[in-house]
Amino acid sequence: MEANNVNSDLDSVMGTVTRIPGLIKAEGFTEWKYRFGQYIKMKDVKLWRSYLRPPIRVTMTRDGATIDKPVEEYSDLDFEKVESDERALATLSMALSPEIAQGFCEYKSSKALLDALIDVYDGNDDMKQSLQDLLRQRFNLFNYVLGETLEAQLQCFITLNTEMTTVGITLSKIEVNKKLLNSLPRSRDMNMTVIKKTRDLSKLSLYEIMAIIKSCDMDDKQNEINHVTSYQSANLGVSTNSAFLALPAQVPNQ
Structure with missing residues (x-):
């Protein structure tokens, strides 16, 4: 209810x-x-x-x-x-x-x-300027919050960026993209460094850079799964690849 x-x-x-x-x-x-x-x-x-x-x-x-x-x-x-x-x-x-x-x-x-x-x-010009100043400050201070998921952080950044655009604050793509990358947790430093060196941040949209970040996150999770699987197989004395090859072939229905 x-x-x-x-x-x-x-x-x-x-x-x-x-x-x-x-x-x-x-x-x-x-x-x-x-x-x-x-x-x-x-x-x-x-x-x-x-x-x-x-x-x-x-x-x-x-x-x-x-x-x-x-x-x-x-x-x-x-x-x-x-x-x-x-x-x-x-x-x-x-x-x-x-x-x-x-x-x-x-x-x-x-x-x-x-x-x-x-x-x-909406207020007069003074109120609008004050709102712009407040949003700029929030943008400059935007950072990762301990315990926050990647999805939650990206959504907060989208909301802040939309609010800034709505009140007439225009930032370049490279400003927005670098701010987002720099605000991510230190555990993602390696991926973020690669993105900065291999991508043209002045041409990518915010949503394109977010897609790249999410892709890196999924790769990290897959690598972690592979590491855990390999560790467990080593403790059992079984090769992961051999274990997969040993699985019985699926017989098609007659």
């Missing part, structure tokens, strides 16, 4: 094919903004236009002046135009937690609401 609750909470934040990514906490705004945009474009790419422009006004000319057209005189096409904006506003409103939505009730268009959220949670 507890696992189901955790998965449900995660779906609320991350979103699914049928579920809007939810803005639950202000701290997660940057990632939510990206996920929300992708969700809208997946559902209805045309709907995204409502978040980029002011709401459409349905007008008419009367006595030489342009005025808002009365709703009772709307055509089907007029309704389609305004309903798209209304659907965009409703979708965005549903993505906000009650605590956050309460502070933004005054905004009556999807663009105005999204702009207000960005102003409040």
